Amino acid sequence: MTDSSSFGNETFSVRVSRTPNGRYIIASGELDGAEAESVQSLIDDATPSERVTLDVSELTFIDSMGLRMLVDWHRRLHQLGGKLVIQHPSVPVERVLAATQLDRILHVDGSSSPT
């Protein structure tokens, strides 16, 4: 059984699906300082050992504020015994993760998708 929801605007949107195995989030568009704040609380209700998969294949931009949100999610889920998996980073996301060396800290699954 899957429970889904979505929200966003013309430049950024997220789709969230919940399954018994965890949460699957697809982020699309530009994740910047204006948007990071609005999605920060998306995992506030995370349960112990929950796995959150964040698909960023449709993300065309991410800045330091977006990256800080990912690091915050990573830490919070880790503290709960869970895990954040960044899945299929787009080329722009992959480049920024490499430049900041956050690809060594965050769990990144899958190479960049064609853009």
Added chain:
Amino acid sequence: VGTQMELVIPADHPHVRVARLTATGLGSLLGFDVESLDEMRLVIDEMCSVLLECSSPPADQPDRLAVVFRRAGPALRIRVERSHAEVVAAPSAISRAILDALCDRWAFMQGAIVVADVPLARHTGDATGNTATGEV
């Protein structure tokens, strides 16, 4: 486009998008490829974000970010100032890593000013720094 291009925006995150769009347009005029345009908009975004995160807004003045683009030898020099603001913190490690990776050099100065040099040669493929289709 002349010797210098200026943009003034309200000092908030939603308007930083306007600076990104402007940087993308300017980079396109200078002949930047897609990857370089991505880098250019990330640089301008980080410069603005550093000022929004690390300086306090002016008490009795309009809170604005003034962005200036101009040619400086083999680089495109970008200067962003939050007028009448006071520096209250240092840039985050993530912001520093991004600017270190994408700029020849950059500095965050008292007076709430960030200056960065983006190398033109890497972006336009011209070792002399001469631009392909435009000039700043």
